[in-house]
Amino acid sequence: MDRIAESFWRLEETPFAGGVFSPEDMLLSLLLAFVLGQVLAWVYYFTHSGLSYSRSFVQALILITVVVAMVMGVIGTSIVIAVGLMGALAIIRFRNIIKDTRDIAFIFCALVIGMATGFHRYTTAIMGTAILSLIVLYMYVTGFGTHEPHNGFLRFTLRGHIDPKHPIPGILKRFCGNFTLISSQESGFGSPAVEYAYQLMIRNAAKNELMLSELKKVEGIENISLTMQEQLLEV
Numbered sequence: 001m002d003r004i005a006e007s008f009w010r011l012e013e014t015p016f017a018g019g020v021f022s023p024e025d026m027l028l029s030l031l032l033a034f035v036l037g038q039v040l041a042w043v044y045y046f047t048h049s050g051l052s053y054s055r056s057f058v059q060a061l062i063l064i065t066v067v068v069a070m071v072m073g074v075i076g077t078s079i080v081i082a083v084g085l086m087g088a089l090a091i092i093r094f095r096n097i098i099k100d101t102r103d104i105a106f107i108f109c110a111l112v113i114g115m116a117t118g119f120h121r122y123t124t125a126i127m128g129t130a131i132l133s134l135i136v137l138y139m140y141v142t143g144f145g146t147h148e149p150h151n152g153f154l155r156f157t158l159r160g161h162i163d164p165k166h167p168i169p170g171i172l173k174r175f176c177g178n179f180t181l182i183s184s185q186e187s188g189f190g191s192p193a194v195e196y197a198y199q200l201m202i203r204n205a206a207k208n209e210l211m212l213s214e215l216k217k218v219e220g221i222e223n224i225s226l227t228m229q230e231q232l233l234e235v
Contacts, residue, residue: 025120029069033117036129037065037110043133044106047140052100064110065117072118151229152208154179154198157187159220161194167218175211177201193222200226 041061098104109132116125139145154172161184162168172179178201187193202208208226215224 026070026073029073029117029120030066032122032125033066033069033114034062036113036117036125037062039129039133040065040106040110040113043136047136049140050100052103057103061106061110064107065114068111068114069118072115152200152202153182153227153229154200154225155196155227156215156224157193157195157222158218159192159194159222162196168215168221171211171214171218172198172200174214175202175204175207177203 041058044061045058098107113125113129116122116128158168169179180199182197182199183195184197185195187195202211205228208228212224212226215221
């Protein structure tokens with residue numbers, strides 16, 4: 001156990017004290033950053049779900065890790081270089097909008113891993129990448145955070161108004177734990193059609209098709225559209 005602890009300490013020890021990295025140290029940092037960036041990118045690739053997948057984002061995770069490691073090597077212990085680098089980076093304007101909060105977390109992970117490898121904190125970088133990867137895989141396999149029942153938005157056009165005895169509220173009660181009328185707007189131009197919008201708390205999303213088929217049987221209903229909240233968040 002003492003030998004293992006000593007090996008980890010040597011691996012974690014920063015190889016300079018006020019000096020600069022040797023070419024061998026810098027090469028090792030960049031190669032390790034590349035390997036760990038690959039691990040992070042593969043974990044993101046295998047666990048990604050939704051419609052917002054981007055090949056360039058996956059590649060950017062690797063590049064960010066390597067670039068940050070190189071930046072840490074350039075800075076070293078020089079405060080002057082660090083301030084100058086901050087001023088240079090402040091000129092850059094990043095206009096790419098990241099919609100998914102999970103993507104921001106992966107970017108932050110890539111930054112931290114790059115910083116750890118750049119300062120030769122190899123044990124921290126390797127163990128941190130392994131633990132983060134296991135956490136992400138755990139949440140992916142278990143579906144952690146999935147919310148039940150499902151939220152959805154139902155829109156349709158109906159000729160006439162919905163009264164308490166209308167069949168539509170009865171159909172919604174069968175399939176939804178709760179439903180709320182958001183808006184009802186007349187089409188205008190002398191048309192009797194009214195556009196309705198409902199927010200639904202669906203008990204079982206697998207029965208959405210059955211619910212829609214029941215609604216289509218109602219006389220005078222047209223343009224039925226059901227959008228799940230999960231789909232809106234993925235777009």
